[in-house]
Amino acid sequence: MKSTLIVIGNIILVILILFIYTMLWYYIGAKGKGIIFGVNLRKKEGLKAVAYWGIFWFLAFSFILSVASRSTISINNKITGILTYLGAISLALFCYLIIIFPITDLIRFILNKLGFSGSLREYMSIIYGRGISIFIAVIIIILFGFWHAIHQTTTNYNISINKKAGKLKQLNVVMVSDVHMGIMIRERGIDKLVTSINKLKPDVVFFCGDMVDESTPTSLEKYYSSAFKEIISKYGVYAITGNHEYATQNSEVAMNYMKKADIKVLEDKAVKVDNSFYVIGRNDAAGGKVKPLNEIMKNADKRLPIIALNHRPVALEEAEKNGVDLQLSGHTHEGQIFPFNFTTKLVFEDDYGYLKKKDFNLIVTSGYGTWGPPIRIGTKGEIVNIKIDFMN
Secondary structure (H helix, E strand, O other), X not given: OHHHHHHHHHHHHHHHHHHHHHHHHHHHHHHHHHHHHOOOOOHHHHHXXXXXXXXXXXXXXXXHHHHHHOOOOOOOOHHHHHHHHHHHHHHHXXXXXXXXXXXXXXXXXXXXXXXXXOHHHHHHHHHHHHHHHHHHXXXXXXXXXXXXXXXXXXXXXXXXXXXXXXXXXXXXXXXEOOXXXXXXXXXXXXXXXXXXXXXXXXXXEEEOOOOEOOOOOHHHHHHXXXXXXXXXXXXXXXXXXXXXXXXXXXXXXXXXXXXHOOOEEOOOEEEEEOOOEEEEEOOOHHHOXXXXXXXXXXXXXXXXXXXXXXXXXXXXXXXXXXXXXXXXXXXXXXXXXXXXXXXXXXXOOOOOEEEEEOOEEEEEOOOOOOOOOOXXXXXXXXXXXXXXXXXX
């Protein structure tokens, strides 16, 4: 009975979300119709309006259609690829049009109530141009966001861990998360990522989840499983699952491609590296069951430095309590698109950057790639380079 109620509740929630999504798109569509045809659409333009709404709703639901098509059509199918790209672009437009249109409507309403008139009103009306200027501004924002998203940077941190690490005095760590290979990161992007990692001459490389997502074709998985073999590091490459690894087809399939690339996949597992430090890989909660950290670390020597990879910047108290010295996380994208960064700041204690609590250190990356809209506004795509100094 309880499970039935949960299913019904989930169905109602999905219907409610789709309803709100549709209404918000309708608001944008009505604005667009007014811009293209004018406020009063004449009867003789009826066929044009039908064509307009047909194209509009196709674009509005293209991302949802692309997700649905993957369960019935091969992900390599060109139709699915086209739907995915159209959907990503339409989501980018949606994000800003649904913010800017209401703001301009509110401003116009207030000005009308205040009796705003005269030549200044005429000049502003010309600039507004029935809303065409809004579309132009949004397109410029999206073009900038796309350019910004494909120009990733390297973010550097220097931290100290008050423990001896065998013969090691320093460790050069490269961390990459949330690549989301598929829409934006393709073959050239993968090659660029490998080159960028190797330039940093890492001792060890950590992939902290969401390397792939629902848009990653099998051909690209095969490509990266070969390309990642070119990564050069003293102690190898370690990877964990993110929520999107489970949202693809099968997390085991995604992880198998990582293993083919000679990457050590840690699934709720701790390993000792060169008798100097530990690396702990935690499964993402999207996979269902997650082992308690004390169970994963039951055989670990806590006198050595302990680095935990956890896709989401959560379970901080658990990590601190169990003697983790450094946790590396991603997932948040730091909101990816302004103003959604305010949301991630509300949800997570630390949604980006460096946090220190006594001997516990946390570094959260904004990720390398993008999910959904292939743009970044107010955030950056990055590789993280961490220099860790140990006790002499």
